Amino acid sequence: MSLPDGWEMVVGLEVHTELKTNTKMFCGCTNTFGAAPNTNVCPICLGLPGSLPVLNVRAVELAMAIGTALHSTISPSTFHRKNYFYPDMPKDFQISQYDLPINAGGYLDLPDGSRVSIERAHLEEDTGKSTHLGGSGRIHDADRSLVDYNRSGVPLVEIVSGPDIRSSAQARTYAAELRGILIATGASDGRMEEGSMRIDANVSVRRTGEPFGTRCEIKNLNSLRSLVRAIDFEAARQVELIEGGATVRQETRHWDENLGSTSTMRVKEEADDYRYFREPDLVDLVPDQAWQDRVRDGLKPMPAERRAVLTRRLGDPAPALLDALEVVIDLGLDSFVIAALDAGVEPDLAMARAANEIASDLDGLVNLSVESYVATLLMEQSSELSATQSKTVLAEILANGGEPTSVAASKGFERLASGALGEVVAQLIDDHPDEWSRYRSGDEKLAQFFIGRVMKLTNGQANGKEVIAELQARR
Numbered sequence: 001m002s003l004p005d006g007w008e009m010v011v012g013l014e015v016h017t018e019l020k021t022n023t024k025m026f027c028g029c030t031n032t033f034g035a036a037p038n039t040n041v042c043p044i045c046l047g048l049p050g051s052l053p054v055l056n057v058r059a060v061e062l063a064m065a066i067g068t069a070l071h072s073t074i075s076p077s078t079f080h081r082k083n084y085f086y087p088d089m090p091k092d093f094q095i096s097q098y099d100l101p102i103n104a105g106g107y108l109d110l111p112d113g114s115r116v117s118i119e120r121a122h123l124e125e126d127t128g129k130s131t132h133l134g135g136s137g138r139i140h141d142a143d144r145s146l147v148d149y150n151r152s153g154v155p156l157v158e159i160v161s162g163p164d165i166r167s168s169a170q171a172r173t174y175a176a177e178l179r180g181i182l183i184a185t186g187a188s189d190g191r192m193e194e195g196s197m198r199i200d201a202n203v204s205v206r207r208t209g210e211p212f213g214t215r216c217e218i219k220n221l222n223s224l225r226s227l228v229r230a231i232d233f234e235a236a237r238q239v240e241l242i243e244g245g246a247t248v249r250q251e252t253r254h255w256d257e258n259l260g261s262t263s264t265m266r267v268k269e270e271a272d273d274y275r276y277f278r279e280p281d282l283v284d285l286v287p288d289q290a291w292q293d294r295v296r297d298g299l300k301p302m303p304a305e306r307r308a309v310l311t312r313r314l315g316d317p318a319p320a321l322l323d324a325l326e327v328v329i330d331l332g333l334d335s336f337v338i339a340a341l342d343a344g345v346e347p348d349l350a351m352a353r354a355a356n357e358i359a360s361d362l363d364g365l366v367n368l369s370v371e372s373y374v375a376t377l378l379m380e381q382s383s384e385l386s387a388t389q390s391k392t393v394l395a396e397i398l399a400n401g402g403e404p405t406s407v408a409a410s411k412g413f414e415r416l417a418s419g420a421l422g423e424v425v426a427q428l429i430d431d432h433p434d435e436w437s438r439y440r441s442g443d444e445k446l447a448q449f450f451i452g453r454v455m456k457l458t459n460g461q462a463n464g465k466e467v468i469a470e471l472q473a474r475r
Contacts, residue, residue, distance in 0.1 A: 047091025
């Protein structure tokens with residue numbers, strides 16, 4: 001969405017990502033999603049008197065991995081208590097990092113060549129989860145509320161961008177690229193629908209060339225679609241306020257996905273309102289250079305590097321391939337595509353099967369090896385399998401495992417005997433003279449009519465490309 005002429009939006013994002021550790025940030029409770037409520041808890045994450053936090057070393061390593069991937073400076077850091085009332089945080093404070101974060105500065109380059117600065121990426125613990133029952137599901141008109149403390153104490157890294165984003169589309173691209181980095185580092189699974197990655201958007205507007213305006217923060221956006229819609233609504237709301245002679249109040253706002261609008265949650269707090277003070281039960285965190293080097297050496301290639309490699313291999317990809325490329329990179333499927341290209345599979349086929357068939361069943365990747373993927377595509381390219389059969393074979397391997405030739409044989413996918421296709425096409429032409437006449441006159445849609453009937457008569461054994469060739473030869 002574009003703002004009225006003369007207006008510009010200014011956006012900065014705060015991305016909270018839960019870390020893929022086995023245990024919580026300061027205790028030994030299991031860090032898992034979906035457990036029965038209030039089963040992964042202990043005196044430490046419940047904040048009971050006398051309990052003491054112990055820092056999770058793996059969480060520190062994952063935080064350093066994120067900082068390294070974002071070109072941040074890893075520095076000695078401290079932990080603070082961030083104090084205010086949390087309905088879902090039993091100790092009523094959150095252990096976080098304040099003025100000395102583990103990762104300071106940095107940047108993230110986007111695929112279009114623009115750069116978004118990173119102010120900090122610091123460690124903290126997550127809160128529990130409240131569920132408000134009755135009414136709209138919001139606390140103000142709920143009949144009652146339930147609290148699950150399983151998430152309380154889960155390790156988080158909060159990544160704060162600079163106010164460098166100028167459109168909701170750019171915000172979406174930034175969030176998607178950052179998500180890819182978080183997955184590539186092994187720090188997060190990136191599952192926004194499970195709350196593993198949540199986004200707060202700071203939005204303000206200004207007339208072109210003027211200083212930054214008053215920002216409003218939109219909390220807990222849990223999908224890229226919601227991020228775009230919330231930013232666009234909030235920027236338009238602020239422009240309308242200012243043009244109507246009112247002023248924008250700095251506040252925290254809630255995004256309602258159903259209504260497509262934001263509403264006031266609370267007047268925005270400043271740092272003084274949180275009454276930060278040093279966490280007395282934790283010492284300073286000072287990662288030495290050797291530890292930092294081990295983390296850096298353990299990193300796999302990031303999405304930008306993998307995108308560049310795959311783009312070079314594809315040559316000059318068409319627009320349709322570029323869309324598939326982003327899916328492949330985002331899901332980490334480029335190793336399948338590159339292996340297929342190395343084996344001589346055509347780029348369009350290598351990309352299509354990865355971006356569609358594999359992407360539709362990522363859980364099945366445990367059953368599909370790169371070798372099986374390549375073998376299936378080579379069978380399709382050589383016409384041993386039709387496109388439909390190839391997709392069926394891949395779906396079966398993803399679901400239950402197996403070797404491509406064996407799976408194809410078990411499905412009865414055998415090539416038609418020499419000359420059999422011609423006989424089938426000839427019979428169909430005799431049976432459907434009107435459709436054949438229209439096809440010969442240039443009605444290309446009739447090709448699908450004949451292909452469908454060939455497939456039915458051959459039990460799916462025919463190859464669509466060969467059917468087209470046979471039809472054209474008889475035209």
